[in-house]
Amino acid sequence: MRRNKGDFVTEAIDEYIVFDLETTGLSPEYDEIIEFSACHVVEGNIVSKYGTLIQPNYSIPEFIEQLTGITNDMLKDKPKIEAVLPDIQRFIKGKILLGHNIHFDLNFLYDVFKTHLDVELNNNYVDMLRVARKVYPEFKTHKLGYLAKMLETKHKPAHRALSDALATHELYEMAKAVIREKDMDFSKLYQSRNKTINDIKSVVSANEEGILNGEVFVFTGTLEKMERKKAWELVVKHGGDIADAVSKKVNYLVLGNGAYRQRLKGGKSSKMRKAEALILQGNELQIISENVFYEMLNIISNSE
DNA sequence: TCTCCTCGAGATCT
DNA sequence: CTCGAGGAGA
Numbered sequence: 182m183r184r185n186k187g188d189f190v191t192e193a194i195d196e197y198i199v200f201d202l203e204t205t206g207l208s209p210e211y212d213e214i215i216e217f218s219a220c221h222v223v224e225g226n227i228v229s230k231y232g233t234l235i236q237p238n239y240s241i242p243e244f245i246e247q248l249t250g251i252t253n254d255m256l257k258d259k260p261k262i263e264a265v266l267p268d269i270q271r272f273i274k275g276k277i278l279l280g281h282n283i284h285f286d287l288n289f290l291y292d293v294f295k296t297h298l299d300v301e302l303n304n305n306y307v308d309m310l311r312v313a314r315k316v317y318p319e320f321k322t323h324k325l326g327y328l329a330k331m332l333e334t335k336h337k338p339a340h341r342a343l344s345d346a347l348a349t350h351e352l353y354e355m356a357k358a359v360i361r362e363k364d365m366d367f368s369k370l371y372q373s374r375n376k377t378i379n380d381i382k383s384v385v386s387a388n389e390e391g392i393l394n395g396e397v398f399v400f401t402g403t404l405e406k407m408e409r410k411k412a413w414e415l416v417v418k419h420g421g422d423i424a425d426a427v428s429k430k431v432n433y434l435v436l437g438n439g440a441y442r443q444r445l446k447g448g449k450s451s452k453m454r455k456a457e458a459l460i461l462q463g464n465e466l467q468i469i470s471e472n473v474f475y476e477m478l479n480i481i482s483n484s485e
Numbered sequence: 486t487c488t489c490c491t492c493g494a495g496a497t498c499t
Numbered sequence: 500c501t502c503g504a505g506g507a508g509a
Binding site: 201202203207212215242245248249280283284285286310314322324325340410452 | 489490498499
């Protein structure tokens with residue numbers, strides 16, 4: 182499933198929805214949501230809560246029953262996801278979302294929104310995991326349970342949606358306090374080597390009607406005719422999107438001409454192997470040469 | 486030396 | 500996904 186999610190928020194925020202899910206497993210594709218809990222926080226205080234258990238279509242694995250304490254028996258009279266989705270939608274509408282390793286929860290939620298409401302979940306979000314890694318780099322791990330123990334949160338995570346959401350809320354408020362004390366620049370929390378990609382996305386104005394609209398590109402190998410940065414700019418200018426690594430959301434892997442020739446001799450980069458694996462799984466991803474990329478943009482290719 | 490790039494290892498969610 | 504080590508080339 183192609184996901185067009187919101188953007189991560191780089192500044193400290195005082196109003197948000199902190200939420201957590203329990204699911205039947207780790208895969209948004211094959212597993213289901215069995216519990217949703219969320220709190221609306223304004224200026225550090227919880228002003229309202231919403232939560233519900235959810236009956237899945239398939240029974241819960243025993244491992245999940247053990248982990249969460251949620252049993253098949255507990256869910257047999259509970260509403261199905263379709264029935265509670267409108268309430269969830271109302272509760273989070275227009276708000277910034279906070280969660281621990283939030284992409285996990287966001288992906289599940291995104292998919293059910295798309296399937297049952299035909300809506301793309303595009304709320305902006307903050308990932309407590311990323312914040313914790315930057316604020317507490319000395320910690321040996323940044324799991325929710327470990328953070329809660331080290332920082333002595335009042336609410337203890339218990340692999341239940343509400344307890345974990347409440348712990349995440351406390352941790353975020355604590356992290357904001359540390360950031361203020363140490364005068365850290367919150368926007369820097371998200372800086373990585375990926376920065377150049379984000380820079381280009383924010384600086385280059387995208388053409389909404391561009392010929393690459395909705396297409397996601399990844400480059401591998403050195404390009405012959407221009408710097409990779411320049412190629413990224415071209416993609417964004419034509420309405421496309423760029424990524425650093427091959428994943429299911431990627432539509433095109435562009436091979437620098439050097440890599441293309443190498444491929445003819447059997448040499449393959451890891452990006453290429455990953456792309457081929459995804460294609461075998463039925464994903465609509467194409468591997469194209471640098472020259473074909475220029476042709477897509479109507480830039481005349483004058484070699485070979 | 487500097488910059489750009491690749492690759493492997495380890496992490497987090499249920 | 501993110502980080503660090505190390506290659507390739509200017």
